Amino acid sequence: xxxxxxxxxxxxxxxxxxxxxxxxxxxxxxxxxxxxxxxxxxxxxxxxxxxxxxxxxxxxxxxxxxxxxxxxxxxxxxxxxxxxxxxxxxxxxxxxxxxxxxxxxxxxxxxxxxxxxxxxxxxxxxxxxxxxxxxxxxxxxxxxxxxxxxxxxxxxxxxxxxxxxxxxxxxxxxxxxxxxxxxxxxxxxxxxxxxxxxxxxxxxxxxxxxxxxxxxxxxxxxxxxxxxxxxxxxxxxxxxxxxxxxxxxxxxxxxx
Numbered sequence: 001x002x003x004x005x006x007x008x009x010x011x012x013x014x015x016x017x018x019x020x021x022x023x024x025x026x027x028x029x030x031x032x033x034x035x036x037x038x039x040x041x042x043x044x045x046x047x048x049x050x051x052x053x054x055x056x057x058x059x060x061x062x063x064x065x066x067x068x069x070x071x072x073x074x075x076x077x078x079x080x081x082x083x084x085x086x087x088x089x090x091x092x093x094x095x096x097x098x099x100x101x102x103x104x105x106x107x108x109x110x111x112x113x114x115x116x117x118x119x120x121x122x123x124x125x126x127x128x129x130x131x132x133x134x135x136x137x138x139x140x141x142x143x144x145x146x147x148x149x150x151x152x153x154x155x156x157x158x159x160x161x162x163x164x165x166x167x168x169x170x171x172x173x174x175x176x177x178x179x180x181x182x183x184x185x186x187x188x189x190x191x192x193x194x195x196x197x198x199x200x201x202x203x204x205x206x207x208x209x210x211x212x213x214x215x216x217x218x219x220x221x222x223x224x225x226x227x228x229x230x231x232x233x234x235x236x237x238x239x240x241x242x243x244x245x246x247x248x249x250x251x252x253x254x255x256x
Contacts (some may be wrong), residue, residue: 006245013076013238015232021069023228024048028062030224031055064094065228072235076242085245089230089235091239099230117207119151125158127171129190139189145213147206148174153199161191174201193229 035055068090075083123134142148149155153174156162162169169191194200 006242009112009242010076010079013242014073014236017068017069017072017076020072020228020231020235022067023224023231024062024065024067024069026062026224027065027228028059031058031062034058036126058109061094061098064090068094072239073172075239079242081239081243084239086152087240088236088243091236095229098225102225113211116210117150121158123156123215124149124155125160127159128161129172136189139171141206141210142171142173142202145206145209146176146202147204147209148202149205151205152203153201155205156245164189168197168199170194170199170201174199176200176202 032055035052068087071083071090072087074080075087120138123138127135127138129135129139147173153170156171156174172190172192173188175192
């Protein structure tokens with residue numbers, strides 16, 4: 001490998017690791033958004049230990065990717081063989097972990113759907129219309145997705161407030177009437193009084209809409225992960241090539 005080709009490889013690897021560093025930041029940011037967001041369906045799922053574990057995993061993977069990007073940049077620009085070798089080994093481990101995690105998620109889709117159903121049922125059973133993040137998030141979902149319950153309005157039949165009330169109550173966020181139409185009260189959360197036993201609510205459940213929302217967001221995450229995996233493969237190839245051509249480390253080039 002000529003000197004010009006070696007220099008080109010070094011700076012291309014530096015640029016690749018800079019992109020890798022930024023992608024790691026995006027993955028970590030997405031994990032933080034999933035963990036801290038209180039305006040979407042993720043709030044409901046945050047009651048699940050598996051979902052919380054997935055959020056923390058994304059944050060850890062993103063942070064590790066940023067660290068590896070930094071080490072790769074340092075090893076490439078200063079031609080340090082031990083850093084390039086460490087970088088290659090860690091990239092290999094990360095790539096194996098990503099493929100394993102992707103396979104597990106793909107083959108456990110039915111389990112994930114069942115877990116979501118259990119979590120939503122739990123939220124509906126304890127719903128009181130309070131300011132709790134999970135309850136506010138579910139009201140937001142039903143209002144904006146024009147749906148009621150997980151599979152349908154019958155999912156609310158186990159709620160103690162609905163069952164034990166002497167009035168004909170239904171969740172206000174399920175109200176299918178136009179804005180301003182009478183429904184017992186004008187609130188977008190809590191319970192409203194129905195004029196007849198036939199609730200004026202949306203017939204469709206929220207499962208299909210939520211699944212579509214999740215698939216849309218998972219598609220974005222999948223696209224980012226595939227891009228990161230390609231960058232990792234290219235980075236591994238370039239790092240091992242550069243490592244083989246750098247015969248002696250000169251640590252005096254590394255700034256203190």
